[in-house]
């Protein structure tokens with residue numbers, strides 16, 4: 001998998017540096033509470049972003065035609081729900097089944113499908129995850145509390161700047177009578193990276 005043309009391996013842009021300098025200055029003067037900034041970032045990382053992906057997954061669970069379109073062309077299917085744009089132009093959905101568990105990593109940096117998952121968690125960007133997810137995915141999954149039976153295949157997908165992945169987790173048993181919205185509540189960010197599973 002070619003892994004070149006990484007826009008985010010370039011030095012920080014002027015804008016990024018200016019924002020950082022401004023934040024530092026305002027924090028030093030006591031005008032900005034770093035915890036408040038963290039709360040905004042956390043909202044984007046854990047609430048706003050992945051809810052988009054969860055809506056995609058819930059629709060795929062309840063609408064077989066949409067699921068097929070998602071597996072055929074994830075970028076187009078997500079755009080149907082209004083989720084498209086930067087870092088999501090080339091999106092591929094990979095389906096977890098009884099026989100296969102998918103897990104996504106970016107071994108070189110932190111390529112991630114922003115329109116459906118928001119910003120990547122810090123561990124996704126860590127050297128430990130980026131290296132170990134490829135070398136020993138089952139051990140990494142165990143540390144996330146996910147035990148994959150030996151007879152189930154684990155597929156590791158290496159994201160690139162050109163192609164990013166969304167895991168379509170398995171729909172939990174006993175959810176036949178749940179609405180699409182209720183199903184979406186079961187879909188965690190980690191279940192769409194593959195380091196978690198959807199649970200009732």
Ligand code: FE
Pocket residue numbers: 006106107108109110111159160161
């Ligand atoms: Fe990357």
